[in-house]
Amino acid sequence: MFRLFLSYALRKNLEYLKGTLSAQDQALVSLMLIQPEEQLQLAQPYKQEDCLLWERPIINFDGSAGLCCAVYDYQYNIADNFLDVSHTELDARKKTHQMCKICMNKGLHQVAVGAARSELDIIIQNSKVEKIG
Numbered sequence: 322m323f324r325l326f327l328s329y330a331l332r333k334n335l336e337y338l339k340g341t342l343s344a345q346d347q348a349l350v351s352l353m354l355i356q357p358e359e360q361l362q363l364a365q366p367y368k369q370e371d372c373l374l375w376e377r378p379i380i381n382f383d384g385s386a387g388l389c390c391a392v393y394d395y396q397y398n399i400a401d402n403f404l405d406v407s408h409t410e411l412d413a414r415k416k417t418h419q420m421c422k423i424c425m426n427k428g429l430h431q432v433a434v435g436a437a438r439s440e441l442d443i444i445i446q447n448s449k450v451e452k453i454g
């Protein structure tokens with residue numbers, strides 16, 4: 322299946338939705354095939370479903386454990402060294418992390434890896450890609 326990258330860093334999506342995104346980042350958003358509002362709207366029917374990434378560790382090159390694959394800022398890491406923390410504890414840190422709670426509340430997790438992502442892929446294939454050739 323044809324897949325395009327739809328959203329970018331979760332923090333940036335949240336800034337966009339709050340209206341606090343920088344002008345430079347707003348210019349990038351204007352180039353997106355599916356705007357964040359459209360992504361968010363498609364995610365709403367699925368937002369109560371668990372995040373598929375809760376059970377999957379995100380290990381960075383330096384051994385630190387990231388919150389998820391859509392959060393790139395090291396300030397949101399859940400462990401400095403994944404070997405020092407049990408898998409159970411890493412999962413618990415994700416589920417109780419404020420950034421994770423906000424993402425889940427808005428349904429953005431479904432845009433990244435869930436059912437809404439599948440719908441977005443179909444929309445892109447059937448209509449949006451035709452516009453760019």
